[in-house]
Amino acid sequence: EILYKEDSGFLGLSYSKELGAYVMHTDITYWSLSEYKRYLDIFSIVLNNLYERGITEVYGLCDTEKELKFNELFGFKYTGLKTTDTEGTESYLSRLEV
Numbered sequence: 737e738i739l740y741k742e743d744s745g746f747l748g749l750s751y752s753k754e755l756g757a758y759v760m761h762t763d764i765t766y767w768s769l770s771e772y773k774r775y776l777d778i779f780s781i782v783l784n785n786l787y788e789r790g791i792t793e794v795y796g797l798c799d800t801e802k803e804l805k806f807n808e809l810f811g812f813k814y815t816g817l818k819t820t821d822t823e824g825t826e827s828y829l830s831r832l833e834v
Contacts, residue, residue, distance in 0.1 A: 739782045744771075747782055749794070755819070758786075760794045760832070762806075772809065779810050787834045794834060797827040804828045 740747040745764035752759050764775070786794065796812050797819065798804040804814055812830035820826050 739785070740778055747779070749786070752795075754821075755795060755829075758791055758794045760796055762796075776810070783832075783834050792834050794832050796830040796832070798830060799825070799827055801828070804830060807832075 737749045738746055739749055744766045745762070748761035748763075750759050750761065751757075764771070796804075796807040798807055807830045808814070810832070812832045815829045815831050817829045818826050819829050
């Protein structure tokens with residue numbers, strides 16, 4: 737499900753049966769300090785919408801530590817766990833309370 741989309745990226749949400757939880761997806765092609773500040777406002781609106789839908793936590797799957805740090809900019813906390821998908825790709829698991 738696409739939660740927010742524009743030419744430079746999107747925020748999406750899916751439900752992972754394996755994790756038993758919602759996973760947020762982020763793809764932003766252009767990044768700067770002003771974009772970060774702008775996306776903080778957008779992210780706040782998206783989280784409010786999720787909360788109104790009864791979603792109280794979301795997870796992030798990050799392939800690299802750099803991606804993990806990016807998620808942390810938006811309040812995600814590293815769980816200390818890694819997960820492996822069906823193709824054998826290992827990801828850092830982060831969590832955010834909505």
